[in-house]
Amino acid sequence: MDLQLPDYTRILIEKIPYVELRFVLLQRAQEFYSNYAKKVGFVTRTRNTNFDKIRKKSRIPINQSIHCNREGYQESQVKAASRVKKITTARCRSRMYVMFDRQKDNWMVSKLELKHTHPCSAKQAVYYHEYRELNMHAKCVILDNDEVGIWTNKTYVALANEVSGSSNLGYSEKDVRNYTTRNMRLDVDAANKFRSALWVDAKCKASYEYYGDVVSFDTTYSRNKHGLPFASFVGVNHHGKSTLIECALLGNEEICSFE
Template sequence: MDEPSSQCTEDNIPKFGMSFVSENDLRELYRLYAQSMGFGVRKLGTRNGPDGKQKFFSIGCAKCGSFTPRGKNIFQLRPSTKTDCKARINIVVRNDFDFKISSIILQHNHPLSPSNSRHIRSHKLKLEEARRSRLGNGDAEAVSHYFSQMQNKCLNFHYTFDLDEDSRMRNVFWADARCRASYDYFSDVMTFDTTYLTNHYDILFAPFVGVNHHGQSILLGCGLLSSEDVASFT
């Protein structure tokens, strides 16, 4: 549980004495290490000097600390994921371009899950940013053109896009005439699974699958998703 997994390399394991020219570089190394090991990360604390500038801070496991109930009704308290984990790195800021790891704890007091890293909040945001950046304007135009051609050939072909603030394609849904006809007859049972596979853009492929009167799986529609949040699912 405490040793680096096979996904870890010497390049992304934080070590005592390591120096970085920016906080972002240091945080990214620790995030990549945490992602390969299977735990979430967050900034734990900071201390400023007399000049008001940051002189010290810590980054550690997201399960650090202990749960302190704040509500009066104990039956309405939400379960806590905190385990008072001590895994962290402490950083001394010597100047604007010198961030040095002054001490480090790699041991955790809870199981790690590298295979579920993409579901951890601190890594999920980075994955979503990467997916959105990989599907650029040229790709979006190509997909739009292809779907438009399909719709000209078959009026029952349906598709819809979800664009981000930069007008880049974020989520896509489509269903051809056969899928739509199957849905009319066999929509009583339907599955929607975003863990099926990802393509070379690392965008989630989400098929809508039903069951016909022979007990066979049938395709009812398809989606490509850049994230796994309520808005994208909707």
Template sequence: MDLVYELSDHGCLQENEIPRVGMRFAQSYMAHEFYVTYAKKVGFTTKIRMTTCDNITKKSVNQAIHCNRDGFRRSRIKAPMRKNMISAARCKARIYVKFDKEKQEWIFFKVELRHSYPCSARKAVHYHEYRELTMHAKCMIKDNDVAGIRPNKTFLVLANEVGGPSNLGFSEKNLRNYITASLQTSNVNADVREMMSYFMRMKDINPNFFYAVNFDEECKFRSIVWLDARFRASYEYYGDIVSFDSMHNINRSSLVQFVHKYDHVLGIKEEKDLEDDTADSIGVIPCATSLPMERQFQ
């Protein structure tokens, strides 16, 4: 088997990166991670096809890791009527690793690199198995979501940082799913605890800040009210309050995010009012008539 020739068609690996018979690893998962890294560079995905365990120790002693397009599946549905694609391609690319009891190490004892279909390293980033958000991306997504920046704008910023969407390693759909799963769909009790921590920090910063929480007989959160000097002034001027149902559309809103965003919106509105007041203090609009009512508005 000419391993170097087989990889030269892909043009993406160096000779020292090729899986070799006899390579040693401390754990079986390290061999799997190595093969996954290799597969990502070549342009295919893997799966663990078989694991054999010792009868006495019950620990794994050998493992077969195949290309994800191994096997052959025959569909009973005619091709024009199929809705789901068949990924099986009888691919023979795979590795076998076994545990060397004498040296207490895992080794490759069989490697097959030939695929029955063309692989593409450029397409690998679009495989579901390889889509992953970096820590930098997660932090930016969280900050932008709190600031009210739409997901598609955040995706464009992240894509521009790395030279295009194809270099990101995830799609806009993955970004939106992260917002839904990790930032918005949270445990209510954890949400309440985080919100209480936020209110306590606000109380330390601003003595005029006030909040009160209402719980039911089972100590479950029911309602909360919070206000500061700015809220009090707005109430005296407008005579209105804002209330919301914490159970409404829980997958999209809220509690901690709602508090942050609401405070952010009020801050922007207050800044806009100050700008308008400043502009009004500079001069007055001349009256078009001599009516007392118009001069009063002036």
């Protein structure tokens, strides 16, 4: 089986693990190896943790192994009659063992394998669910841009340009879009009272691009079962027929709701 070392050209030497590397806490060792894995382009998994046999009740760990998640071999759970082929991993042997040194009261890397049986790419790390996370700067930019009506894809491009490419971001365009949907379109206020809800889909956006020269806006007062004003934005297509561009439910008819 071919083993290959990852590309270390973009990793500082002090960020690469080595035997006898020490940590104050087990958590620090886990974080160090996880950060290393992210820079290399693979995902870690804690495989084995052994505990102190003398003090069983206290559950004090004394050693642990952290592996590449593409280790081993796994069969499909689908019944044999309907199974087309088995699901296999890369049987990767890359891993780091750490043990507690009682004399020095810290954790030490006791065994290490850095080679993988599969290609690793730091550029692909953004697609791993474990590493996708919006930082505070990104959240602020998304919030500011959304308030002035800048589309999500343009926000994502701007964030990517700041770090010289999307491969250097710790998240994808879908994460930006999900954050916008989840956090910017809330329809309740701080008192958990309904505020407003705006609805628009891809078809509506396309209709606005084509038929947005003249748009009519109208509200119907308390015509739904919730007793809320309903607002619609309507354009006219090339057949002379009305086409819905977007609609909303308003908590009230105050100026802030219409804004």
